[in-house]
Amino acid sequence: MPSVTRRAAVTGLFALSATAVALEGVIPRLAMAGQDGPADKALNEYLEKCWQEDLARSPEQRTRMGLPGPHDRWTLPDEGFQQLSLRIAAEQLQGLSAFDLEALSPTAQVSHKLFGQALRRQLDFYRWRHHLYAVSHLGGAHTEIPSFLIGYHAVNSAADARDYVRRLEGAGQVMDIAGENMRRQAGKGVLPPAFCFGRITESARNVIAGAPFEASAGKDNPLLADLKEKVGKLSIPTAEKQAIIRAGTRAMTDSLLPAYQRFLATVAEMADRQKDSNGVWSLPDGADFYRTQIMVHTGLDLTADEIHAIGLSETARLHAELREAMAAMDFAGSVQDFFQHLRTEPSIRFPDSAEGRQEYLATATAYIEEMGARLPEFFGALPKARVVVKPVEAYRENATPSAFYEPSSPDGARPGVFYANLSDMSVQTRHDLQALCFHEALPGHHMQIAIAQETQGLPTFRKYAWDTAYGEGWAMYTERMAKDYGFYKSPLNEAGRIVSELFRAGRLVVDTGIHAKQWTREQAVAWMGENTANPLADNANEIDRYFVWPGQALGYKIGMNKILELREKARAALGDRFDIRGFHDTVLMNGAVTLPILEEVVDGWIEGRRNAA
Known part of the structure; x- marks a missing residue:
């Protein structure tokens, strides 16, 4: 969920029709194996x-x-x-x-x-x-x-x-x-x-x-x-x-x-x-409360200082990765110069008009359809529920992020919705839209939530459970997975993927900065402005979100890193027997689990593949 944006001046624009995206191909029966003793x-x-x-x-x-x-x-x-x-x-x-x-x-x-x-x-x-x-x-x-x-x-x-x-x-x-x-x-x-x-x-x-x-x-x-x-x-x-x-x-x-x-x-x-x-450090027993929030949203026994250090390290790595993308675009200048380019260049923004909003919806739909057509390459289990692209309704534009997902119904009759807040088109940019579609829709939140709801054999509570690091970590993982399988065909979209991940790495720094290191709002906004590509006003809205939702922003990058770690662990252990479809199904068909339990599940899958060979 990116930033909260400003209320639209013209509310009549949001009579735009939703565009449905169907999942092509044969959808297998989703069922968990068990002894059933x-x-x-x-x-x-x-x-x-x-x-x-x-x-x-x-x-x-x-x-x-x-x-x-x-x-x-x-x-x-x-x-x-x-x-x-x-x-x-x-x-x-x-x-x-x-x-x-x-x-x-x-x-x-x-x-x-x-x-x-x-x-x-x-x-x-x-x-x-x-x-x-x-x-x-x-x-x-x-x-x-x-x-x-x-x-x-x-x-x-x-x-x-x-x-x-x-x-x-x-x-x-x-x-x-x-x-x-x-x-x-x-x-x-x-x-x-x-x-x-x-x-x-x-x-x-x-x-x-x-x-x-x-x-x-x-x-x-x-x-x-x-x-x-x-x-x-x-x-x-x-x-x-x-x-x-x-x-x-x-x-x-x-x-x-x-x-x-x-x-x-x-x-x-x-x-x-x-x-x-102030951050929650200022509340009664605020330091203890924040430690609890870290555990709630990551599932891991990490301190605020450890997470802060991970954030700084990942930020430096992604800056280096971004320089490679900048070179592919023949962009001359520093990383900060490129951030300014992304914040100000008119050509990477959708027009602030009814036509521009329609173009945004059509572009998002095309990215999701492209991924949908190739899903059988990466997943054995596919949901029956569709996902649709909709603009956020005018009445709640000032209370929602710039994009987010709302789940489908368990029977698939009500589709999942990728909502785009199109009230402020200055924050709706072209370079990162492809990664955003993968995160919010396919194969991100929609695959994750719809498959959990539709899988037979899971206790009902597991179909509707939520874990921040698992849920947001998976959505972030899919942004990177799309790179591994050649979806970012333009250097601009690859740069968009990097700045999307960079933004989540920055959250590790500023969330811990606000709530454990007593950073002021101005300090946090300034750090984000210097180290990430988000629009400055968007950064301010993001920082405000972290102030009132302590620890939640940590789950994205911590969860992504863990899922990538488990994938590479499985690949190294299985060699030629590694199957990306099997790995993804293992991650998704157990519903939302904590990161330690996810590791146990993946370890069990690895052992099962070894024994079956």
Whole structure:
């Protein structure tokens, strides 16, 4: 997820149609091998029971999965909910301890270890529950409510539409809890950095702009427009459609609007109390908290100093690699000169027009289609879900990165989406778009997430698990994998791949700089400006993201390096018996795992190949 960009001045441009990208070729049945003996069966039944317990407490996840309704409630993450979650995790861990690890098949052992790790992490992290900001400029209930309803709440029946209305009616309670959590955190000395509050306010106000919130508005609010569009497609009497839309409109004005106004008052109150913008070192027990975040997002026992050193080393290596690409382009000058060229050269930017936005979408689609046509060379398992390219909706442009991925449904009916934030075309550049498409769509996040969801034989919790270093590491790995198989045909696109990796290497330096070495915001922005090619304004937005999401930015490069290390380890161990398709399937068909468990899985695959030879 690159940077948050500015809100578009012209919102009507985003009626652009999505372009679908189908996966060509024969798609094999995705299935995990296992003993399926009594021990495995008992464990899987227990894991499914735990999953269903958790799913019952997450109405949003049921909707995302496309499960039967009703879909009329929200998770209410107040203190009581968090305390209940802690008790359930402790009970589930106690139940898990009854299973003998040695009696399980290798696949079931991975499930046991992953579930146990997740539960222990949840229990250990309870003490830090107030340190992760309840609301920041990156998100919170104020943006998640409309994004969820518009993006995930399908309306295939009148019952679905009435559920949508009930969710609008209940959203005020979610907003009030967000405000309460902000106040509770502030009472414990935890407030987001000062720079967040203006952006939080702007995002919240955008949600309650337009009809029916503003009497003189000439345009429907995105929520009202979404409800009208979804209800309009139903095969029900017109009078029933009108009644549902009237009820939804009342819910927006009578419930949602006052809740947002209360939320904005809370944000203003918190803004008056926070005048500084510091890393988490400034929070109570901030150093311990950051160590926890490093483990959460990398899965490895690394110190901030070690990660900082890796970042500096990788930055120097990539600068040298970039000089080779610059020479291929006949570019005379320093690395910093080339950075300035990338930041200012008009020819590598898409035009700031409707045509330019269409060209961006078409170019991204072409890159994804090219990769899609060759996927059978590199993967034995392919997902059935499509991936589509879409522009970010206008209402959330100022609260999303310049590009990101949203998953497909488990049955493949809802495609995965590569979203491009086209509000600020100055940051949408040609040189790095190819690598970005590989990262977000194919063979990056879409392959990874869709295959996990579709693989048979995995416990349900593994289909929907997420691990930062695995997930973002895989997406970064695919950028490099594409180089290994000749996809970057122009020196400019190869330079784009390098600066993309360089950007992630720089994150290791600045994230640890901000949160462990007490760098100021200005120091971090200046370092990124000197050592990476990102636009300077984009760097500032990135730095702001690291301030409020400590440790998350570390997972990309740490995870990529580990997957590359494991690939070369397997290649060296197997020689002619190494199979890139088998390696990739091994990495992907286990779902999201921590890096230590991924190494165990790959080691098992290596041993299996040796024994089969």
